[in-house]
Amino acid sequence: MIQALGVSARIPVSRQLRRHARSVGLAAVLLVVWELLAVTVFSGRFVVPTPTSVAGTAWANHFFYTDLVVTLNISWKGWLIGNGAALLLAAVSLIVPATESALITLGVATYCVPTIAVGPLLVVVYGPTGAKIAMSALSVLFVTLVAAVTGLRAAPRATLEMVTVMGGGRWKQLVKVRARASLPMLASGMSISAPAAILGTMIGDYLGGAKGLGVIMLQAQQQLAVSRTWSIAAVSTVVCGLAFAATMAIARRVSAGVEPALDSAIHPTPLRRGLAGVAIGAARVVAVVLFGLVMWEILVRSSGLSSYFVKSPLDVWQYCVSGPGSATHRSELIHGLIRTASDAGLGWLAGTVAAVLAAGILIVAPTLAAAVMPFVIVMRSVPLIAMTPLIGLVFGRGLLGVTLIAAMVTFVPSLVTIVEGLRSAPAAATDLIECLGGRRLTTLVKVRMPFAMPALFAAAKISMPGAILGSVLAEWLITGHGIGHAMAYDVISSNFSNLWASIAVILVMSLVLYFFVGSIETGIRRRVHAA
Amino acid sequence: MKVATPKVLPEGRSPVGAGLSLSGVTKTFGHRHERVEALRSLSLETGEGSFVALLGPSGCGKSTVLRMIAGLENPTSGRISVHGDSPLAVRGRHQMGVAFQDPALLPWRSVESNIRLPFEVAGRPADDALVDGLIDLVGLRGFEKARPGQLSGGMRQRVAIARALVLEPVLLLLDEPFGALDEMTRQRMNVELQRIWMKQATTTLLVTHSISEAVFLADRVVVLSPRPGRIVEDFHVPFGRPRGVELLSSLDFHQACDHLSTVLFSSIGGLGENGPG
Numbered sequence: 143m144i145q146a147l148g149v150s151a152r153i154p155v156s157r158q159l160r161r162h163a164r165s166v167g168l169a170a171v172l173l174v175v176w177e178l179l180a181v182t183v184f185s186g187r188f189v190v191p192t193p194t195s196v197a198g199t200a201w202a203n204h205f206f207y208t209d210l211v212v213t214l215n216i217s218w219k220g221w222l223i224g225n226g227a228a229l230l231l232a233a234v235s236l237i238v239p240a241t242e243s244a245l246i247t248l249g250v251a252t253y254c255v256p257t258i259a260v261g262p263l264l265v266v267v268y269g270p271t272g273a274k275i276a277m278s279a280l281s282v283l284f285v286t287l288v289a290a291v292t293g294l295r296a297a298p299r300a301t302l303e304m305v306t307v308m309g310g311g312r313w314k315q316l317v318k319v320r321a322r323a324s325l326p327m328l329a330s331g332m333s334i335s336a337p338a339a340i341l342g343t344m345i346g347d348y349l350g351g352a353k354g355l356g357v358i359m360l361q362a363q364q365q366l367a368v369s370r371t372w373s374i375a376a377v378s379t380v381v382c383g384l385a386f387a388a389t390m391a392i393a394r395r396v397s398a399g400v401e402p403a404l405d406s407a408i409h410p411t412p413l414r415r416g417l418a419g420v421a422i423g424a425a426r427v428v429a430v431v432l433f434g435l436v437m438w439e440i441l442v443r444s445s446g447l448s449s450y451f452v453k454s455p456l457d458v459w460q461y462c463v464s465g466p467g468s469a470t471h472r473s474e475l476i477h478g479l480i481r482t483a484s485d486a487g488l489g490w491l492a493g494t495v496a497a498v499l500a501a502g503i504l505i506v507a508p509t510l511a512a513a514v515m516p517f518v519i520v521m522r523s524v525p526l527i528a529m530t531p532l533i534g535l536v537f538g539r540g541l542l543g544v545t546l547i548a549a550m551v552t553f554v555p556s557l558v559t560i561v562e563g564l565r566s567a568p569a570a571a572t573d574l575i576e577c578l579g580g581r582r583l584t585t586l587v588k589v590r591m592p593f594a595m596p597a598l599f600a601a602a603k604i605s606m607p608g609a610i611l612g613s614v615l616a617e618w619l620i621t622g623h624g625i626g627h628a629m630a631y632d633v634i635s636s637n638f639s640n641l642w643a644s645i646a647v648i649l650v651m652s653l654v655l656y657f658f659v660g661s662i663e664t665g666i667r668r669r670v671h672a673a
Numbered sequence: 674m675k676v677a678t679p680k681v682l683p684e685g686r687s688p689v690g691a692g693l694s695l696s697g698v699t700k701t702f703g704h705r706h707e708r709v710e711a712l713r714s715l716s717l718e719t720g721e722g723s724f725v726a727l728l729g730p731s732g733c734g735k736s737t738v739l740r741m742i743a744g745l746e747n748p749t750s751g752r753i754s755v756h757g758d759s760p761l762a763v764r765g766r767h768q769m770g771v772a773f774q775d776p777a778l779l780p781w782r783s784v785e786s787n788i789r790l791p792f793e794v795a796g797r798p799a800d801d802a803l804v805d806g807l808i809d810l811v812g813l814r815g816f817e818k819a820r821p822g823q824l825s826g827g828m829r830q831r832v833a834i835a836r837a838l839v840l841e842p843v844l845l846l847l848d849e850p851f852g853a854l855d856e857m858t859r860q861r862m863n864v865e866l867q868r869i870w871m872k873q874a875t876t877t878l879l880v881t882h883s884i885s886e887a888v889f890l891a892d893r894v895v896v897l898s899p900r901p902g903r904i905v906e907d908f909h910v911p912f913g914r915p916r917g918v919e920l921l922s923s924l925d926f927h928q929a930c931d932h933l934s935t936v937l938f939s940s941i942g943g944l945g946e947n948g949p950g
């Protein structure tokens with residue numbers, strides 16, 4: 143998912159311009175279509191303004207300059223802290239391999255936790271601004287951690303062995319070889335994390351505050367100020383795109399001259415197969431979970447925070463399982479969770495099916511792909527989850543809004559990953575099918591799709607928790623049901639036991655999905671790259 | 674300096690024409706600023722059913738010739754025809770067999786299923802008897818159900834050869850199919866390839882940088898100069914078939930190799946001891 147950005151570093155400028163001209167043309171056409179739809183189909187329904195009125199509103203409000211500055215000022219701090227933490231974790235996991243699975247799980251947990259729900263707790267600990275910085279950092283950590291770990295592992299084995307032969311240890315390997323080899327991967331990771339940092343801040347804004355893009359976007363949605371909501375969304379989108387592009391440009395310059403690591407250079411640690419393998423895997427998961435629970439308990443005890451806000455694992459256990467009224471609590475939680483999971487699941491399924499179909503079409507029609515892919519790459523840096531108020535405005539407070547958020551959050555990143563998976567088929571294999579007289583469709587079905595199976599599961603691994611998070615946020619902000627709505631109510635009514643229990647349940651469900659799908663991905667990857 | 678010898682042909686094959694024809698083929702890669710002229714005005718006619726080897730130093734454009742004949746690249750100028758047809762037409766009729774340096778087996782398919790793949794691409798029912806026969810021919814009996822990951826490099830190449838032959842192609846294109854193998858295995862594979870080829874006698878072009886491989890397998894060895902590749906020698910191999918391992922230690926064989934080696938060296942222009950492999 144991260145390699146997608148290693149595009150076109152050495153393509154001559156004239157060709158890049160020509161290629162972009164096509165995309166710019168397509169953008170112009172889309173804007174005209176939007177304008178036409180807004181004045182015909184959507185006219186009078188007050189949900190879709192014309193692009194000109196959106197631009198006009200943005201202009202009249204000086205592009206929400208003061209709020210923008212507040213948001214960016216928080217975001218860069220979050221970006222820095224999140225990336226620093228990610229790099230630290232990645233380095234530690236390499237030098238002390240025993241800690242790797244625990245640290246990666248920690249990273250995944252920061253991705254799976256519903257940021258908006260931990261927000262109120264972070265406010266208690268760090269104050270309103272500190273909480274937003276923390277949420278921004280949390281949104282960044284996972285993306286960079288994955289990029290860093292993959293990048294650091296991608297160092298060519300032969301070079302690493304050279305260092306060993308010269309008497310260097312893991313530390314020397316890290317400093318002399320791995321750090322440098324990881325640069326291209328890390329560069330893309332850090333670029334993707336730039337818009338992610340803004341996303342985290344905006345979600346923080348939804349909890350309250352005086353200024354910030356998220357604050358005014360939510361206000362505008364609640365006042366049904368259509369044009370204003372759209373223009374704030376548009377400004378946020380442009381800012382995220384620019385943040386991404388700027389980071390990418392700097393990162394490219396820094397990592398110029400380092401060849402991107404080839405997939406073949408990545409040596410996954412061999413897994414045991416069969417029952418023993420499953421047992422070892424399960425034992426590892428149990429150990430990591432226990433470790434997490436113990437850390438949680440220790441943190442709570444040592445933090446000195448009031449047990450009114452902060453609940454320990456034992457408290458949550460009592461609330462859900464052993465304490466008074468636990469049966470009711472449990473059934474409410476499960477009820478909300480099922481609602482959320484089915485909305486998210488429906489959206490995820492729709493998003494994935496659409497992504498697979500779209501990816502297939504783009505592969506069979508390369509000319510179309512050349513015009514469309516830049517959009518998709520840019521779309522990926524749009525904080526879709528943060529566009530929830532906009533969706534609420536357009537599609538109302540029903541099921542459709544939640545499902546749509548889940549579908550969109552799934553569709554864009556999955557499309558990028560799947561297209562890349564389809565393109566990753568070795569040229570020797572696609573050439574072969576061509577020589578045998580096969581068409582593009584034959585190549586797609588016989589070669590590209592099987593080679594893209596790992597990518598499909600890699601996408602699912604990321605998008606399943608993403609869809610759940612999107613649904614929770616949508617429920618929290620716009621609809622009146624599901625576990626997200628229950629949590630929003632908990633915050634208002636100070637029912638922190640239920641809030642903690644809900645976070646725990648969502649986290650467990652997302653983590654289980656992530657690791658389950660991830661293990662399928664690993665299995666398939668081994669099979670596909672066996673030769 | 675040419676060793677003039679009558680070519681020994683199997684019955685019913687014409688020595689020249691009707692096979693592969695390249696006329697004035699030039700290939701330039703890249704755009705205005707970084708142009709690479711890979712081939713310059715290459716012309717070549719081979720007979721139907723003949724086995725021609727293309728020999729040359731690394732980077733002289735051998736693979737490019739092969740890829741153009743396969744229709745994977747277009748010549749910048751010049752014409753290429755196969756049995757009087759365009760490469761794309763031959764491909765469209767599913768009459769082309771290819772084996773490249775990378776065997777490109779699909780890792781999730783068994784040996785048998787990989788060999789059957791061309792039938793699926795052609796949309797024809799698989800001829801199980803033929804697949805079975807090819808498995809015997811390339812000596813993979815007992816490994817039909819094995820996956821590529823379980824095979825040695827030489828075995829994978831034999832699967833690739835069997836797959837190239839399964840549609841009984843009119844044109845067989847081989848690009849250093851044994852380039853990654855050790856000398857011993859390579860020699861064994863050469864003997865096997867000759868045996869297989871003699872059964873089907875397909876118009877064949879073999880790209881190699883090994884002189885002995887070229888001389889051992891081919892009716893004709895065409896030597897290319899360093900980039901941009903041009904033909905510097907067209908050598909008719911004077912040995913009958915089948916050729917056995919004992920040929921390798923014969924004086925004639927060594928003379929032929931020495932001759933080609935001299936041609937190659939002089940074309941490279943004094944690279945000293947590091948001659949082409």
Ligand SMILES: Nc1ncnc2c1ncn2[C@@H]1O[C@H](COP(=O)(O)OP(=O)(O)O)[C@@H](O)[C@H]1O
Nearest residue numbers: 702703709711730731732733734735736737738
């Ligand atoms: N797709 C390509 N783009 C640019 N240059 C290429 C491409 N393919 C081959 N070349 C160049 O053409 C020349 C001949 O390549 P090739 O045919 O692979 O040589 P050989 O197979 O004889 O080693 C080389 O200099 C190579 O760098």
Ligand SMILES: [Mg+2]
Nearest residue numbers: 732735736737
């Ligand atoms: Mg080559």
